Amino acid sequence: MDIAEQLLDLAAQAGAEAAEVYQAKSLSRPVFFEANRLKQLETAQSEGVALRLWKDGKPGLAVAYGAVEPKILVAKSIELSQLNEPETPELNGANRNIYPDLGHAIPMEELVIMGKKAIELVRAEFPEAICSSQWDCDIETTKLVNSLGLDCSYTDTTLSGYLAVEWIRGDDFLSVGDGQTQRGHLDPEKIAQSAIKRLQWARKNVNPPTGKVPVLFTAKAADMLWETVQAAMNGKRAIEGASPWSDRLGKKVVSPLLTLTQEPDRGPFSCPFDDEGSPTRSLTLIQEGKLKLFYADRTIGRQLGSGSTGNGFRSGLGSYPTPDLVNLTVAPGTKSFAQLVQHLDNGIIIDQILGSGAGMSGDFSINVELGYRVRKGEIVGRVKDTMVSGNVYTALKQVVAIGADIDWNGPCHTPSLIVEGLSVTGRG
Numbered sequence: 001m002d003i004a005e006q007l008l009d010l011a012a013q014a015g016a017e018a019a020e021v022y023q024a025k026s027l028s029r030p031v032f033f034e035a036n037r038l039k040q041l042e043t044a045q046s047e048g049v050a051l052r053l054w055k056d057g058k059p060g061l062a063v064a065y066g067a068v069e070p071k072i073l074v075a076k077s078i079e080l081s082q083l084n085e086p087e088t089p090e091l092n093g094a095n096r097n098i099y100p101d102l103g104h105a106i107p108m109e110e111l112v113i114m115g116k117k118a119i120e121l122v123r124a125e126f127p128e129a130i131c132s133s134q135w136d137c138d139i140e141t142t143k144l145v146n147s148l149g150l151d152c153s154y155t156d157t158t159l160s161g162y163l164a165v166e167w168i169r170g171d172d173f174l175s176v177g178d179g180q181t182q183r184g185h186l187d188p189e190k191i192a193q194s195a196i197k198r199l200q201w202a203r204k205n206v207n208p209p210t211g212k213v214p215v216l217f218t219a220k221a222a223d224m225l226w227e228t229v230q231a232a233m234n235g236k237r238a239i240e241g242a243s244p245w246s247d248r249l250g251k252k253v254v255s256p257l258l259t260l261t262q263e264p265d266r267g268p269f270s271c272p273f274d275d276e277g278s279p280t281r282s283l284t285l286i287q288e289g290k291l292k293l294f295y296a297d298r299t300i301g302r303q304l305g306s307g308s309t310g311n312g313f314r315s316g317l318g319s320y321p322t323p324d325l326v327n328l329t330v331a332p333g334t335k336s337f338a339q340l341v342q343h344l345d346n347g348i349i350i351d352q353i354l355g356s357g358a359g360m361s362g363d364f365s366i367n368v369e370l371g372y373r374v375r376k377g378e379i380v381g382r383v384k385d386t387m388v389s390g391n392v393y394t395a396l397k398q399v400v401a402i403g404a405d406i407d408w409n410g411p412c413h414t415p416s417l418i419v420e421g422l423s424v425t426g427r428g
């Protein structure tokens with residue numbers, strides 16, 4: 001009998017009416033480069049289990065890492081349950097589904113070769129550049145079982161590579177970063193060429209335009225906008241009235257150029273089920289500017305009357321499932337990035353920002369860490385000491401063009417886009 005079955009049996013013997021066990025294992029083999037050289041190789045392994053049970057209708061959650069003493073974990077869960085108010089257990093029914101493994105591992109030696117290649121390519125173009133990078137093969141196994149007979153699990157292997165380049169010219173400091181997360185393969189040349197292209201654009205410093213100007217967000221920078229949008233579509237926020245879109249279901253909320261979906265079976269962040277054991281599925285959240293759906297876990301779905309959308313996820317082993325998205329996808333347009341640049345007569349490109357983006361209010365005022373000025377459809381140089389401000393909800397009604405260059409930023413699949421009329425301030 002494995003640890004999960006032991007915990008369920010002991011919980012039942014202790015008088016729990018319902019229980020679930022969530023297990024997570026990870027094995028990571030990162031490779032680090034610093035100051036253009038290989039610095040260290042590591043192997044990191046972790047294993048944890050969370051037991052959630054209901055006794056006398058009250059929930060209790062306890063977590064253990066490494067070796068687990070089942071009786072102690074059950075006793076701790078029951079003890080904690082007596083401190084909580086009663087609630088309806090939210091468990092999925094009997095279903096056994098062991099999903100096929102996703103991705104495959106590569107040896108550490110291959111990661112080292114990738115890191116060296118990326119740095120060599122950058123320094124061939126910019127010999128004075130100082131490069132740091134991290135390359136990793138991460139294997140994660142997730143398993144969820146409960147007292148109603150649910151038993152599902154899968155193993156996910158992802159590869160990631162990140163390259164950071166520092167370029168110092170007197171008292172002018174420039175930092176450029178880019179990377180990939182993939183299953184099965186990485187392209188160090190693509191990562192290096194992306195960094196080289198940004199360094200080339202930044203050879204010359206120029207003054208930013210000021211006032212209300214169009215802003216081109218690269219796929220990387222656009223993630224700042226989608227963080228606020230994801231929160232606004234959260235069913236929990238809608239029920240609480242915290243979302244400005246709480247009463248906007250079926251109505252236009254953003255530009256008709258925008259369609260947002262959830263695609264859980266795509267890319268390196270795909271997953272077959274959420275942390276409640278509900279199968280994940282494709283969702284249309286915003287269609288041609290109209291809000292179509294709030295995403296929900298089991299509890300929020302019951303309150304909304306929609307049921308779970310397969311979006312109950314835990315931020316950690318010690319957390320309860322709450323609504324979250326997996327693979328938010330922004331439908332791409334037809335224009336290349338170069339065509340988007342040509343669209344601008346006098347504007348800026350934002351590629352990296354300093355600090356956090358907007359909160360639920362949508363208001364933002366961001367410092368541009370890496371940005372460029374565009375004049376008459378051409379990038380003419382890097383802008384420094386520049387700030388852009390506005391409101392996310394207003395900005396997304398002012399989207400005038402969307403790129404075809406869709407790319408991953410964590411579990412967000414987004415293209416570049418142009419927003420009209422954001423406030424830009426800066427000093428020459």
